[in-house]
Amino acid sequence: xxxxxxxxxxxxxxxxxxxxxxxxxxxCILEQMSQSLASGDRIEIRGFGSFSLHYRPxxxxxxxKTGGSVALSSKHVPHFKPGKxxxxxxxxxxxxxxxxx
Amino acid sequence: MALTKADFxxxxxxxxxxxxxxxxxxxxxxxxxxKESLERGEEVKLSGFGKFELRDKTxxxxxxxKTGEEVAITARRVVTFRSGQxxxxxxxxxxxxx
Numbered sequence: 001x002x003x004x005x006x007x008x009x010x011x012x013x014x015x016x017x018x019x020x021x022x023x024x025x026x027x028c029i030l031e032q033m034s035q036s037l038a039s040g041d042r043i044e045i046r047g048f049g050s051f052s053l054h055y056r057p058x059x060x061x062x063x064x065k066t067g068g069s070v071a072l073s074s075k076h077v078p079h080f081k082p083g084k085x086x087x088x089x090x091x092x093x094x095x096x097x098x099x100x101x
Numbered sequence: 102m103a104l105t106k107a108d109f110x111x112x113x114x115x116x117x118x119x120x121x122x123x124x125x126x127x128x129x130x131x132x133x134x135x136k137e138s139l140e141r142g143e144e145v146k147l148s149g150f151g152k153f154e155l156r157d158k159t160x161x162x163x164x165x166x167k168t169g170e171e172v173a174i175t176a177r178r179v180v181t182f183r184s185g186q187x188x189x190x191x192x193x194x195x196x197x198x199x
Contacts, residue, residue, distance in 0.1 A: 001138040001145045009134050014127065024117055025127050029109050030150045038191040042103040048132045050103075051182075053192060075193045078151070080182030087180070089140045090155065094178035097142030099155045 003030075037078050047085035054079045106132075139180055151184040 001009075003026065011022040033051065036043055043051040053076040061072045082090075106128050113124035135153065138145050145153040156179050163174040184192070 001135075001143050003147045003149075006131075006134055006138075006145070006147070010127065010130055013130060014123070017123070021117070021119075022127075025113060025119070026131065028113060028116060029128065029131055030147060032104065032109060032112055034150060034188050034191055036104040037188065038195055040195050040197045044103045044105055045132055046106070048136065049180075053195065076195050078182070078184040078188055078192050080151075080153075080180075082180045086136055086139065089136060090180055091177050093140050093142070094157065097140075099142045099144070099157065099178075101144055101146075 040076070045083065047083050049083040049086055050081050052079050052081070053077065147185075149185055149187045151182055151188055154181045154183060155179070156181060 007019065007023050007026050010026065011017065011019045014022060017025075033043055037051060037053060040053060042053075056075050056077055058074045059072050060069050062069055106125075109128040109131075110121065110124035113119045113127060114121055117124075119127065135145050139153060139155060142155060144155055147153075158177050158179060160176040161174050163172055164170065165172055
């Protein structure tokens with residue numbers, strides 16, 4: 001499922017809203033999530049999961065083209081931990097459905 | 102402070118002028134539809150944000166960390182998240198203390 005497919009599914013369930021409005025809703029939620037993580041704040045959605053930042057210490061990396069080493073500074077990367085309900089639902093249906101894009 | 106569902110509805114109310122009921126329903130539905138898709142084995146790709154992927158794991162031996170006792174970890178399907186380029190770049194810039 002892609003973002004536009006998600007928008008369509010939501011619009012079908014909220015027939016009083018225009019597709020454009022639902023598009024705004026989805027963008028607004030995703031932007032708020034990105035902004036929260038970008039400022040170092042966690043996201044906690046009961047039943048779905050939580051997003052937090054993980055710290056990566058500085059390291060020496062390599063330029064794959066020249067082979068020369070480059071110093072990479074420390075950074076944070078987003079991390080998602082699925083919630084109990086999501087974990088259980090996904091696992092329970094694994095024999096019923098193959099994994100698809 | 103962690104962001105929760107209530108914050109999303111609040112924002113939809115403030116910024117898009119949805120009424121509180123609609124805003125709350127849409128936030129619920131948003132996460133429910135993603136869960137349903139993953140439940141059907143369908144991965145979810147939200148461009149600019151990231152991708153929720155699925156992985157089937159085979160069973161493997163494990164240990165109870167408390168007792169040290171050997172127990173089998175059963176085969177299972179798990180959800181993983183891979184952040185998109187845009188989100189990665191925005192988060193990388195964060196230098197504060199967690």
